[in-house]
Amino acid sequence: MKNKITIIGLGYVGLPLAVEFAKKYNVVGFDINHSRVSELNSGHDYTLEVSDSDLKNVLKNTEKSGLKLTNNVNDIKDSNIFIVTVPTPVDRNNRPILSPLIKASETVGNVLKPNDIVIYESTVYPGVTEDECVPILEKYSSLKFNTDFFCGYSPERINPGDKTHTVANIKKVTSGSTLEVGKIVDELYKSIITAGTHLAPTIKVAEASKVIENAQRDVNIAFVNELAIIFNKLGIDTHDVLEAAATKWNFLHFKPGLVGGHCIGVDPFYLAQKAQEVGYHSEIILAGRRLNDSMGDYIATEILKLMVKKDIKVKKAKVLMLGITFKENCPDIRNTKAIDVYTSLKQYDMSIDVYDPWADFKEVKDEYGIELISQIENNYDVIIHVVAHSEFLNINYKKIKSHNGVVYDVKGVLSKNVIDERL
Incomplete structure (x- = not known):
């Protein structure tokens, strides 16, 4: 047939x-x-x-x-x-x-x-x-x-x-x-x-194989995010550390960052829920999720510290957020953790522009109540590189920031000579 x-x-x-x-x-x-x-x-x-x-x-x-x-x-x-x-x-x-x-x-x-x-x-x-x-x-x-x-x-x-x-x-x-x-x-x-x-x-084996793929990745990124927090306190560049460690053949090269989307940011909860139903409380899986879910607030706090250090007035500060999708070169905004950075900073009464050439304007407005800008302005007090869209690599950051402005690189891909700090 x-x-x-x-x-x-x-x-x-x-x-x-x-x-x-x-x-x-x-x-x-x-x-x-x-x-x-x-x-x-x-x-x-x-x-x-x-x-x-x-x-x-x-x-x-x-x-x-x-x-x-x-x-x-x-x-x-x-x-x-x-x-x-x-x-x-x-x-x-x-x-x-x-x-x-x-x-x-x-x-x-x-x-x-x-x-x-x-x-x-x-x-x-x-x-x-x-x-x-x-x-x-x-x-x-x-x-x-x-x-x-x-x-x-x-x-x-x-x-x-x-x-x-x-x-x-x-x-x-x-x-x-x-x-x-x-x-x-x-x-x-x-x-x-x-x-x-x-x-x-069996079907159950296939189901389990999928849900652990994303849970494993989530835990690995959580570990690197925790390293980023520790190394930041020690005054060490996390990406330099990871680059050195990656020279060993069996080192797993994950990078710190925001972990959202419809898979990695969600699937670990499915496994943890089932574990709870059969009488086991997940330790590692949920700990990794909690840490990754806290990174938006952590990034916002680090940006505030940089602003204070540079004597930038927080209230009414002009901020540019580059990216709102959950990952680079993709229009998907589902469960994006970029919104956590936005929400954390918005409570300080900052004026935040969000620019993302990949995202749908109406979808972002309907989902998050944010009006995306269609063109980047100049004289920003803070520029946050949130999502590593290819287009953002070609921006002249020195031109669009204020004289004393801050550039914070969440993704760790911008040249060191244009940023003040990176995750």
Whole structure:
């Protein structure tokens, strides 16, 4: 039987996956956001994960391949493989929000047929697919799991803004609810993933493998952030220390900075929540999260110290923040920790301009209440290099700062002769 695939969710994960599958299969991309579907059907992806040319090419449907984009559930009824790629955020208390996953499961359950396979890619703690999603699929389809329909889990490994490590170029972990289904899921992904696949023995193993990837990275960055705080007190440049240490072959070269976004800044809480449910209170994972979440306030405090040292009046100080997205060369503002720096400094009644050529003006206004500036002015008392967009490397910092102004480099990539201090 020729596979017809439906991708549920057309964001940073779902759209690139849908486009890749559509090069070989008939694919339906489904999203409840009507404006998102309309934008994509016009041939443009505002996330910039897929180029306009690639998108337009797969929208030209043929008998064997192509992509149809829709928000109409009727358009997905004849698919036999459903891949769920909806977000899995946390609430303000850092508790997992599974409602997007539950709603997507309800949607799929309503159209599920015998022998269909439902594959989840959303990052979750071990057990969510079989313990939370499967009962919903059974309820809405009136079918029996592993008898009438089957499931798989293949965690997403999208790196927003990265044009080198794209969907096809990143090795994919796969799994299935039975051994046979695992092999089917593995072969499906193997047909589009040039980097190869790794078939995990169970869905829970695959779920766990994903959530620890980001937790491990979070802890490593937290360690380096702690080093930055210590070395700053000792009057030592952290980046110089890391450069020296990295000459050893097995040194892990992480850099200090703000850790936000929809993955690293969120996923550790999923694992910690599940650990708590089974009676274990996470020590290292949550400690790393707390430290990384405190870095916005720490950076703001260091900037205030520099201002005092240079006799710059704090109240009404003219400040330029370069960057609001969660990472460089990417328009994604979800869970950005740049906002922590802004909020910390704003309480001192500073006049803060935020400039980010990658971010969407309306999205930033709606999400954070900040009006981005479209052009950098001059005579800033403080300039904070928050996000390492390529464009910021070419700015003449000496020209746009005041005579006694401060330049603080959060990312540690600017030339030392233009900055006063770096994290």
